[in-house]
Amino acid sequence: MTDKDLQFMKRAIELANEGMKSNAGGPFGAVVVKDGEIIAEGYNSVTSVNDPTAHAEVVAIRKACEKLETFQLKDCVIYTSCEPCPMCLGAIYWARPEKVFYACNREDAAAIDFDDQFIYNEIEKNIEDRQIKFVQLMQKEALTVFDNWKNKEDKTEY
Amino acid sequence: MTDKDLQFMKRAIELANEGMKSNAGGPFGAVVVKDGEIIAEGYNSVTSVNDPTAHAEVVAIRKACEKLETFQLKDCVIYTSCEPCPMCLGAIYWARPEKVFYACNREDAAAIDFDDQFIYNEIEKNIEDRQIKFVQLMQKEALTVFDNWKNKEDKTEY
Numbered sequence: 673m674t675d676k677d678l679q680f681m682k683r684a685i686e687l688a689n690e691g692m693k694s695n696a697g698g699p700f701g702a703v704v705v706k707d708g709e710i711i712a713e714g715y716n717s718v719t720s721v722n723d724p725t726a727h728a729e730v731v732a733i734r735k736a737c738e739k740l741e742t743f744q745l746k747d748c749v750i751y752t753s754c755e756p757c758p759m760c761l762g763a764i765y766w767a768r769p770e771k772v773f774y775a776c777n778r779e780d781a782a783a784i785d786f787d788d789q790f791i792y793n794e795i796e797k798n799i800e801d802r803q804i805k806f807v808q809l810m811q812k813e814a815l816t817v818f819d820n821w822k823n824k825e826d827k828t829e830y
Numbered sequence: 831m832t833d834k835d836l837q838f839m840k841r842a843i844e845l846a847n848e849g850m851k852s853n854a855g856g857p858f859g860a861v862v863v864k865d866g867e868i869i870a871e872g873y874n875s876v877t878s879v880n881d882p883t884a885h886a887e888v889v890a891i892r893k894a895c896e897k898l899e900t901f902q903l904k905d906c907v908i909y910t911s912c913e914p915c916p917m918c919l920g921a922i923y924w925a926r927p928e929k930v931f932y933a934c935n936r937e938d939a940a941a942i943d944f945d946d947q948f949i950y951n952e953i954e955k956n957i958e959d960r961q962i963k964f965v966q967l968m969q970k971e972a973l974t975v976f977d978n979w980k981n982k983e984d985k986t987e988y
Contacts, residue, residue: 759920
């Protein structure tokens with residue numbers, strides 16, 4: 673851990689406070705760093721922009737990708753004021769940064785009524801046992817699209 | 831399962847095909863239905879808009895919330911051409927629709943090289959054992975923001 677790491681996390685925490693104070697959303701902030709510089713910042717904006725996916729990490733990842741004109745965050749580091757929820761964790765894996773620093777953890781989040789653990793538990797359940805009902809239909813029809821993809825020559829993989 | 835369910839899933843599958851053919855992204859489509867009507871549609875647009883979070887479900891959820899001017903999809907049903915990845919599953923739990931219909935499953939996705947299972951496995955690991963390195967720092971400093979949230983009187987919970 674370096675002074676720079678502390679400085680970037682300090683900024684993520686500041687963003688968490690800023691977003692909360694301005695009623696953007698919950699108390700969470702994040703920055704994306706590349707080559708020792710912050711290239712994107714975000715704070716939770718769920719309730720102000722009516723977007724349940726606008727968590728700090730997702731906002732920062734989207735902005736960083738827009739700036740770098742890429743859909744992957746190779747050689748980037750994410751600093752987030754709280755351990756990512758399952759959605760943000762998924763977003764992080766799709767964006768593929770090098771490393772993630774986090775400050776608070778999921779237990780701290782639960783203590784202020786952000787129950788990420790509930791979603792972690794749901795994800796681990798068999799699909800038919802989840803609280804939101806999941807029903808499969810038309811698998812065969814949908815598989816024809818996957819076949820088309822397999823045979824597609826001009827595809828961009830990710 | 832009703833004729834309407836089949837019709838909505840057919841549309842999700844059509845969107846998957848459209849998105850793929852127009853090189854928007856991977857072969858995945860989704861719709862959000864409320865009161866028996868499609869209120870939002872989406873297809874995967876990751877590689878065309880440089881947004882690793884632009885999966886079909888996330889795109890459709892964002893559009894539906896924008897349209898309904900809310901950050902929750904109460905009384906809505908999501909139809910997606912493939913079982914949601916962990917990121918989309920997280921987004922679904924935050925949006926809280928009533929039900930989800932899916933067509934292909936994660937094994938079908940893996941067969942065309944979309945390895946959602948890898949991310950499911952990573953999520954279940956202890957944070958220190960993941961392939962992307964997660965490091966905790968400045969928890970104490972970040973907790974002060976959570977305290978501010980706890981004491982905030984004009985907060986919008988979600």
